Amino acid sequence: MGQVRTGPLLVDCEDVAWFRDQADGARGAAAALGRRTGLGERRTAELGLAVAELVTNLAKHSVDGSLLLRAVRTADTAGVEVVVVDNGPGMPDVPAARLDGVSSVGTLGIGLGAIGRLADVFDVHSRPGHGTVQLARFWPRPVPRDLSGREPAVGGLTRPISGERVCGDAWATRVDPHRPEGDTGETGGRARTETAPDATPSATSWAALTGLASPARATGLSRSPVRPRESPRTVPVRAAVAGPGQGVMVMLCDGLGHGPMAALAGQAAVQAFRTSDSRLPEQAMQDIHRALRGTRGAAVAVARIEPDNGRLLFCGIGNITAALVTATTRSNLLSHPGIVGHQTHVPRTYEHPLPAHGALVMHSDGLTERWTPADLSGLLTHRATVLATGLMRQAGTRRDDASVVVAKELW
Template sequence: MGTVSPVAGGHTIEGEDVVWLRVGAALEAVARREAARLAHRVGLSAQRIAEVELAVTEAATNLQRHAQDGSLALRVVTLPDRAAVELLSLDSGPGIPDLSRVLADGVSSRGTLGVGLGAIARCADTFDMHSLPGRGTVLLARFWSRRAEDADGAAEPAVAGLTRPISGETVCGDSWAARTEAGPDGQVVTAMMCDGLGHGPLAALASERARAAFRTHAQRSPLDIMRALHEELKGTRGAAVTVARADFARGTVESCGVGNVSGCVVSGGKRSALLSLPGIVGHHRQPSRSFQTPLDPDGVLVLHTDGLSDRWSPHDFPGLFGRRPATIAAQILGQAGVRRDDAGIVVVRPAAP
């Protein structure tokens, strides 16, 4: 998730800076401080800030005590009528065989009180978990500035993205943006995933230019958006980009891709790849055509850069594609991401639980 800006007939959501914190000796203290900073930024009350700090501390403690390796990701989520602090906890094992049991207060796998996960679930406005026994767990907790029942037309976001810079860098060359709009028969989401060539500040500059162009042209077709991106990225390193429009009522994804950003529709345990043409946006090949892919009502659209291995299968993630978009994005990034490159993923799924 990230910042939001109005577009006629809809709104755009853009990837925002993510604070990544690896497991380490001072994880609890650093995470609590960063979470409080973000909570103040979105205007949470003193009580809500205390609840955010509690949840982040519990999540950090769980990682320190139980995970083989892991990270916390903290960021701001913004919708037209409200904002939130979002916490994602990712680890690489050992996983949790029975999530319902560990969410019950008083249960622990190592003799501790076991109140941590239950406390997070009670404090958060949005809470979600997915675990792969033996492989890793993702926890999502979101704290809104306005409760859902108080927000005007508030709904769970249909799209979420997540980026992580290559080890040793503070900025990420991968970025994403999305536009949501209410169509005559249901929600339509147009998403962009951009991989600026290389990594570091120059790759990030190309991605920032791509987001700005998407923001201006988001209401147009994927092919027209890509042509606008191609013009905007001239003079930069260039990028690999895929733009895809998911219309769940009509049952189609229209996409236009140049370069090695992977795109697919996941449905019924199968993965249907989106076609992409070779080239570099801003340098080689003017985008020339778009493609149509069927989309079932329960389908999930996934776009990701080559900072994630493309060898994953929906069967590797039992139960994941019924979860919230942010949970799906975090689990795939956690399991398929590589630290020797920037990594970015965006997921579209309107029918969240």
């Protein structure tokens, strides 16, 4: 059964495909993804049955509904998640709707009940007049002991702009393990010296590579005029040091523009973040900056959550919105102007206290930042991916690639 691991559960996610009004395509893709991730024949068949129920419900009840298929992986196990979101009438009573035999359109009404029995995790959030978010997760059988009853502490999703099959937004997370006092985690035990990224564009700039204007000008997007947003409680840390205990690192990247070239920047950022041994957000930002040279560049945010110390360390460059939210409050985190991989100021880390019963939310400019805690009504009690999906439904603009990542229940 394998060793039972302690600490937060983190998973890598690969958003495979979004489906709208493509029931047959969704069922076929689910079967292919189940086989690819090694679910096994029976479990793959159960996944296909659940997807069939979900797409049928979309056709009957939803307005502007979509279904996302994605692969989820730990170090040892791969599974499949299905995320469904719509702007339909919503469900006035979700627990009642999950009972067998309940239907609002005269059918047998066994869909939600069947999905709940088939899936290892099934989470539903619905608000009358706003729509519904559903999450179903399938692990292989038998479920590994280190996954049974555990929920990923960080969840998110990406959505490409209409007409594109790949997304320039990307996110990743990793654990920085507890280290003995005095161990900086750097090569040779020495602290890393802070160096500023290039103050001028790299020699191999976007214009030099393509002969075209920069993606920011070509698409009407501008990273540099972004004005820093700072909560009154944010504290700059001029010589940040990782605190004792375990830290959870979270990164969100918005590759400049959209399409395959933006996706390459996002992939490079994820690879640099995952392979970096940096313990601090500003150091991870420097690693990502170096990895993105020669790409379009990106807006990037990196956070370090320290549950034992009750604090969050944050470094952001470009138009990434980040906030610590509760049911009634929202504290924005400071991001500076710049383009990671091209031209930035020296990255700076800022410290923020972790609010009780709160969550960290980060998203790209594919969502408007004009949302409030009231827009997350009821979502904070659900899983991180459900919260992220609900916010994307509420604030997504559809004029750009979009991404949301959420960390919750870590403190």
